[in-house]
Amino acid sequence: MNYTYEYPRPSLTVDCVVFGLDESNELRVLLIQRALDPYAGYWALPGGFVKIDEGLEDAARRELFEETGVKDVFVEQLFTFGNMQRDPRGRVVSVAYYALVNLKDHPVKASTDAKHADWFKLGEIPELAFDHKEILAKAIERIRSKVLYKPIGFELLPEKFTLSDLQKLYETILGQLLNRRNFRSKILKLDLLEELERQTNVSHRPAQLYKFNKEKYEELSSKDGEFIFEIRFHHRDNREEGENEV
Amino acid sequence: MNYTYEYPRPSLTVDCVVFGLDESNELRVLLIQRALDPYAGYWALPGGFVKIDEGLEDAARRELFEETGVKDVFVEQLFTFGNMQRDPRGRVVSVAYYALVNLKDHPVKASTDAKHADWFKLGEIPELAFDHKEILAKAIERIRSKVLYKPIGFELLPEKFTLSDLQKLYETILGQLLNRRNFRSKILKLDLLEELERQTNVSHRPAQLYKFNKEKYEELSSKDGEFIFEIRFHHRDNREEGENEV
DNA sequence: TCAAAAGTGTTTAGTTTACACCCATGC
DNA sequence: GCATGGGTGTAAACTAAACACTTTTGA
Numbered sequence: 001m002n003y004t005y006e007y008p009r010p011s012l013t014v015d016c017v018v019f020g021l022d023e024s025n026e027l028r029v030l031l032i033q034r035a036l037d038p039y040a041g042y043w044a045l046p047g048g049f050v051k052i053d054e055g056l057e058d059a060a061r062r063e064l065f066e067e068t069g070v071k072d073v074f075v076e077q078l079f080t081f082g083n084m085q086r087d088p089r090g091r092v093v094s095v096a097y098y099a100l101v102n103l104k105d106h107p108v109k110a111s112t113d114a115k116h117a118d119w120f121k122l123g124e125i126p127e128l129a130f131d132h133k134e135i136l137a138k139a140i141e142r143i144r145s146k147v148l149y150k151p152i153g154f155e156l157l158p159e160k161f162t163l164s165d166l167q168k169l170y171e172t173i174l175g176q177l178l179n180r181r182n183f184r185s186k187i188l189k190l191d192l193l194e195e196l197e198r199q200t201n202v203s204h205r206p207a208q209l210y211k212f213n214k215e216k217y218e219e220l221s222s223k224d225g226e227f228i229f230e231i232r233f234h235h236r237d238n239r240e241e242g243e244n245e246v
Numbered sequence: 247m248n249y250t251y252e253y254p255r256p257s258l259t260v261d262c263v264v265f266g267l268d269e270s271n272e273l274r275v276l277l278i279q280r281a282l283d284p285y286a287g288y289w290a291l292p293g294g295f296v297k298i299d300e301g302l303e304d305a306a307r308r309e310l311f312e313e314t315g316v317k318d319v320f321v322e323q324l325f326t327f328g329n330m331q332r333d334p335r336g337r338v339v340s341v342a343y344y345a346l347v348n349l350k351d352h353p354v355k356a357s358t359d360a361k362h363a364d365w366f367k368l369g370e371i372p373e374l375a376f377d378h379k380e381i382l383a384k385a386i387e388r389i390r391s392k393v394l395y396k397p398i399g400f401e402l403l404p405e406k407f408t409l410s411d412l413q414k415l416y417e418t419i420l421g422q423l424l425n426r427r428n429f430r431s432k433i434l435k436l437d438l439l440e441e442l443e444r445q446t447n448v449s450h451r452p453a454q455l456y457k458f459n460k461e462k463y464e465e466l467s468s469k470d471g472e473f474i475f476e477i478r479f480h481h482r483d484n485r486e487e488g489e490n491e492v
Numbered sequence: 493t494c495a496a497a498a499g500t501g502t503t504t505a506g507t508t509t510a511c512a513c514c515c516a517t518g519c
Numbered sequence: 520g521c522a523t524g525g526g527t528g529t530a531a532a533c534t535a536a537a538c539a540c541t542t543t544t545g546a
Binding site: 162163164180181184185199202203204205206207208 | 522523524525526527528
Binding site for chain 2: 052091
């Protein structure tokens with residue numbers, strides 16, 4: 001069946017930039033290898049055409065699930081890309097989303113029109129299809145700035161985490177080392193972490209496990225317009241401690 | 247001429263939320279009164295269909311100019327709205343932009359398919375067509391948060407302005423009164439304002455006029471990744487001064 | 493000389509930074 | 520008993536907040 005319109009219309013797609021944290025606390029992006037032309041064989045962001053009767057975010061979630069098996073994750077709209085030359089098939093406008101997931105909970109399984117799906121370290125991104133490099137760059141920029149004033153980082157961690165996990169996450173996203181004591185006091189002062197049990201079976205002093213109290217955060221930020229989740233570190237402190245003790 | 251596609255495609259539009267400052271330093275939004283159905287007679291954000299061979303921001307600027315005569319202004323993408331029911335004509339996805347202008351430089355003149363165009367105070371917005379109320383709300387939220395860490399406020403002022411103008415602008419956008427002395431020192435400490443001449447022909451002590459040094463800001467923020475334009479006021483100070491002496 | 497807005501400096505409170513050593517566990 | 524990462528307190532430096540009176544001009 002065909003569809004006819006009086007004026008030409010661009011195609012509308014969605015693309016997802018999915019970030020995950022790997023075992024060694026490095027940030028990775030979920031890419032799929034395209035099976036079909038254009039750019040067959042190239043790696044690309046998961047995404048695809050928006051159906052006429054589905055919402056934009058719904059389309060992003062659907063494509064993400066179909067192509068990578070990832071579902072039920074934090075997703076937010078990033079930006080809409082509409083350069084004339086971004087797709088060789090013609091005028092294609094793409095609404096990009098970014099997602100944050102705990103990588104361990106989302107083993108990838110490719111399906112549908114994606115040949116493979118895999119998690120890539122940020123430093124090892126292959127050449128990407130379309131303008132996906134640009135979309136990825138925008139997504140990185142976005143999470144870098146957003147993590148400073150919204151508690152989105154917790155989406156990348158498992159439910160239970162240690163303060164060291166959290167600190168490493170911030171160090172990864174911000175690309176700078178942070179002072180441990182100051183990080184801990186800053187985070188704990190927000191009073192948004194719930195203390196759980198301690199770690200077990202680690203060959204060092206077991207760390208306290210915490211859980212982010214999302215309900216409390218939402219209550220505070222909606223009720224009290226003043227409340228700001230602000231994690232900002234003005235001066236960095238690279239050299240770790242334990243140095244010259246005379 | 248007709249255009250036929252294998253799959254149905256949504257229409258793609260752009261909408262612009264244009265903010266301006268009026269003589270009494272109140273924030274206003276530029277609306278047009280629709281001449282055509284749907285929502286004929288209703289007030290709406292300026293906007294319209296994206297042409298197949300024009301960029302999204304280009305489309306936003308074109309529609310803005312055609313419908314209101316406003317051009318050459320600061321424009322940034324806001325969000326893309328794609329609810330299924332947002333337009334009675336069918337599936338219409340709209341990429342929204344917001345613009346900041348100095349109202350005095352942009353006397354409105356309606357044309358094309360807009361019956362009228364006018365500047366409305368934020369407190370006196372009429373019922374709007376489509377989901378434009380939602381778009382407007384998102385734009386207000388965006389400028390409120392963005393003004394705290396990007397120097398977008400200057401886009402609303404004339405080239406030359408006084409510190410009082412700037413303070414009133416911040417008070418308007420943030421919806422809170424600020425302490426004059428603290429505001430002045432905070433702003434001047436950034437060292438991004440150029441001192442010009444003084445006011446003339448005012449019936450009080452003439453104020454110093456300033457100009458925002460955009461080049462310097464851009465140089466600092468690109469070269470020195472650390473530099474942050476941050477204007478944040480933690481406690482407000484409502485009662486103005488000059489009170490009980492003795 | 494009055495009204496109206498501009499301009500200015502200092503003290504206090506709060507926040508952020510910098511910094512070094514002991515603790516608990518598994519192997 | 521040693522290697523590994525976890526955990527802690529305080530003083531100094533800085534930044535933000537609070538606050539009242541004098542200045543300049545036109546009318």
